[in-house]
Each structure stands twice: as structure tokens, then as C-alpha cells.
Amino acid sequence: MDNIIIIGSGPAGAATAITCALQNLKVILIEAKPFPRVHPGETLHPGTEPLLQQLGVQEELLKANFIRHQGNWVKWEGENKFIPFGSDHKEIWQGFQAVRADFDNILLKRAQSLGVKVLQPCHAKRIVTQRGKIIGLETSQGFLEASKVIDASGSNHWLAKQLNIQINYRSPRLIAYYGYVQGECPVRDEAPAIVADSSGWTWTAKVKPQLYQWSRLTLNDEKLDKDWFPKEFEQLQVYQKTRASDVTWRIVSQPAGKGYFTVGDAAMVLDPASSHGVLKAIMSGMMAGHLITSEAAGKITEQQAIQHYNKWVNNWFDSDVEELSKLYKMLPNPPAWLFHCNHRGN
Numbered sequence: 001m002d003n004i005i006i007i008g009s010g011p012a013g014a015a016t017a018i019t020c021a022l023q024n025l026k027v028i029l030i031e032a033k034p035f036p037r038v039h040p041g042e043t044l045h046p047g048t049e050p051l052l053q054q055l056g057v058q059e060e061l062l063k064a065n066f067i068r069h070q071g072n073w074v075k076w077e078g079e080n081k082f083i084p085f086g087s088d089h090k091e092i093w094q095g096f097q098a099v100r101a102d103f104d105n106i107l108l109k110r111a112q113s114l115g116v117k118v119l120q121p122c123h124a125k126r127i128v129t130q131r132g133k134i135i136g137l138e139t140s141q142g143f144l145e146a147s148k149v150i151d152a153s154g155s156n157h158w159l160a161k162q163l164n165i166q167i168n169y170r171s172p173r174l175i176a177y178y179g180y181v182q183g184e185c186p187v188r189d190e191a192p193a194i195v196a197d198s199s200g201w202t203w204t205a206k207v208k209p210q211l212y213q214w215s216r217l218t219l220n221d222e223k224l225d226k227d228w229f230p231k232e233f234e235q236l237q238v239y240q241k242t243r244a245s246d247v248t249w250r251i252v253s254q255p256a257g258k259g260y261f262t263v264g265d266a267a268m269v270l271d272p273a274s275s276h277g278v279l280k281a282i283m284s285g286m287m288a289g290h291l292i293t294s295e296a297a298g299k300i301t302e303q304q305a306i307q308h309y310n311k312w313v314n315n316w317f318d319s320d321v322e323e324l325s326k327l328y329k330m331l332p333n334p335p336a337w338l339f340h341c342n343h344r345g346n
Contacts, residue, residue, distance in 0.1 A: 012284055019055075022114060067207065172221065178243055181239055268280075
């Protein structure tokens with residue numbers, strides 16, 4: 001199999017690259033932006049650890065000294081409750097409050113150590129096809145021949161738009177706002193918290209010594225005031241200005257096809273309350289990588305790989321939509337759109 005070209009070097013792209021490189025495939029990863037990049041924060045569930053071990057980055061992750069905790073504070077229907085991750089006969093499970101810039105860099109360095117060629121900064125310009133089959137990619141550094149192109153560039157769905165693939169929407173427009181503050185907030189040092197109110201929810205967490213992050217989602221398209229941040233942080237100083245991210249529930253109608261895969265947010269997007277954006281990115285990247293290497297080894301056909309991936313992504317997305325809908329129907333003032341419209345195909 002010729003070059004595997006991956007667009008985007010976040011967790012989804014890096015996981016795809018590592019999985020392919022471990023099976024000695026030739027991989028080129030292109031990244032438009034320099035590091036570090038700003039992303040909304042997320043707690044990595046302990047269930048992510050076995051995957052990170054498979055990718056060969058667990059040791060580096062532990063060396064990074066990310067803040068760890070045993071669960072989350074949740075106030076959804078009534079009282080504030082601490083929800084632990086759980087335990088087994090060996091230990092109490094702990095999550096990671098990973099700083100995304102550092103986390104992404106660990107994954108990218110691992111890919112490079114396995115021989116993945118990284119072009120950065122390098123912009124994808126257009127897909128090149130021949131008789132309906134993808135044969136390469138035009139970039140800001142010239143033409144790259146490809147047997148597979150993987151879109152890991154995020155929620156703009158670059159490849160789907162290039163190929164005129166429909167995006168199916170399952171919610172009205174949802175915008176998550178997030179920002180950083182610095183100082184000391186002892187109440188938030190033990191564990192992150194998510195607190196629901198009449199119009200949505202607010203998530204807060206300590207991400208580094210004297211650095212905290214918040215995310216806010218309203219379910220009624222209410223625009224957040226540019227100076228807003230959580231009351232528990234009102235004595236702290238703003239560290240970075242408020243940013244916004246489109247987290248409208250949506251999925252690419254054909255996440256994989258002839259010569260391509262879409263992974264992470266390029267394939268499907270849900271809001272952060274689904275609580276496993278990074279896990280979804282890593283798992284979809286590893287799944288795409290596994291199918292690519294299986295096809296290259298002659299174990300499956302391209303069509304089998306496409307069918308398996310599309311079914312897998314759609315089943316996961318539908319399950320998460322169902323769970324999120326149940327969760328939001330428990331809110332003090334659940335949005336009406338949950339009850340009368342699923343927004344398919346908008």
C-alpha cells in the first residue's frame with residue numbers, strides 16, 4: 001500500500017498514524033497549525049489508559065505529571081454528588097486532567113519515533129481523484145500521492161465537504177464556550193465539577209497549578225456575555241479570553257468510503273457532556289488504522305473495511321445521542337427540541 005496521508009495531528013490523527021506505523025505502513029501526517037494549540041479541556045477517563053498503552057505513550061503520559069483525580073462532582077437533578085470512576089482489586093481508578101497541548105505533543109512525538117513523516121505547517125488544499133478513486137492530496141507543500149486519505153482535521157469536516165458528502169444533524173445549533181483563569185480556587189482542587197441549571201451546564205476543573213478551566217453550554221442558543229465566567233472563579237484573574245466551539249450534534253453520512261476515512265470530530269461531533277471526545281478521537285483513529293492495516297495485509301477487502309467502519313461509527317453516535325438526550329431530559333428545564341424533533345438531515 002502506498003502513502004497513508006493523514007490530515008491533522010490531534011489525538012485522532014496521531015492514533016491513526018501510530019497504528020499504521022506499528023504495522024510498517026508509510027505514513028505522512030500534515031498539520032496546518034503550529035503547536036501548542038488551544039482546545040477545550042477534558043477529563044480523560046481511566047478507560048483511556050489501556051489504549052494509550054497500546055499506542056506506546058502511557059509511560060510518557062505518566063511522566064507529564066498531569067493532575068489526577070478519582071471522579072467528578074456532579075449536580076444535575078438535585079444535590080451535589082461525587083461520582084467516583086470506580087476501582088478493582090488492585091487500585092482506585094484515576095482520570096487524567098490532561099493539558100491538551102502537552103498531550104497532543106506526546107502523541108505526535110510517538111508517531112515521529114515510529115517513522116511517521118510530519119509536515120508542519122502544511123495545509124490541505126484539495127483532494128485529487130481519478131475515475132472516482134482518491135489518488136492524492138494537493139497541499140501547500142505540493143502534491144502527495146496517497147492510497148488512503150484520513151481526515152483528522154476536526155469539526156469543519158474538510159474531506160466530507162471536498163467530496164460533497166452530506167452531514168446529518170441531530171440537534172439545533174449548540175455552541176460551547178470555554179476559557180481559563182489563574183489563581184487559587186481550593187474548592188476545585190480535589191476534582192472537576194459539572195453543574196446543571198435551568199438553561200444548560202457549566203464544567204470547571206483545575207488543569208495545572210494555579211490554572212483552571214471552565215466550559216459553558218446553553219441548550220437554547222443563548223449567547224454568552226464576553227465577560228462571563230463561573231461564580232466560583234470570580235476572585236481569579238482571566239488567563240485567556242473566552243473562546244467558542246460549535247458542538248451541534250452531527251455525523252458525516254459516509255464516515256468512510258473509497259480511499260478515505262474520517263476520524264474524531266471530522267466523523268462525528270457531540271457536545272462535551274458526552275464526556276469522551278478524546279477517547280472517541282483515539283478509538284476512531286485506532287479503528288481506522290486497524291482496518292487500513294488489515295486491508296493492506298489482504299485480510300479484508302476495501303469494501304469490508306468501509307462497511308465495518310461506517311456501521312461502527314453510526315452505532316456509537318446513535319448510542320451517544322440516545323444517552324445525551326436522556327441526560328438532558330432530566331434537567332430542570334429540558335429544551336423542547338429534545339421531545340419533538342431529532343433534526344435528522346438538517
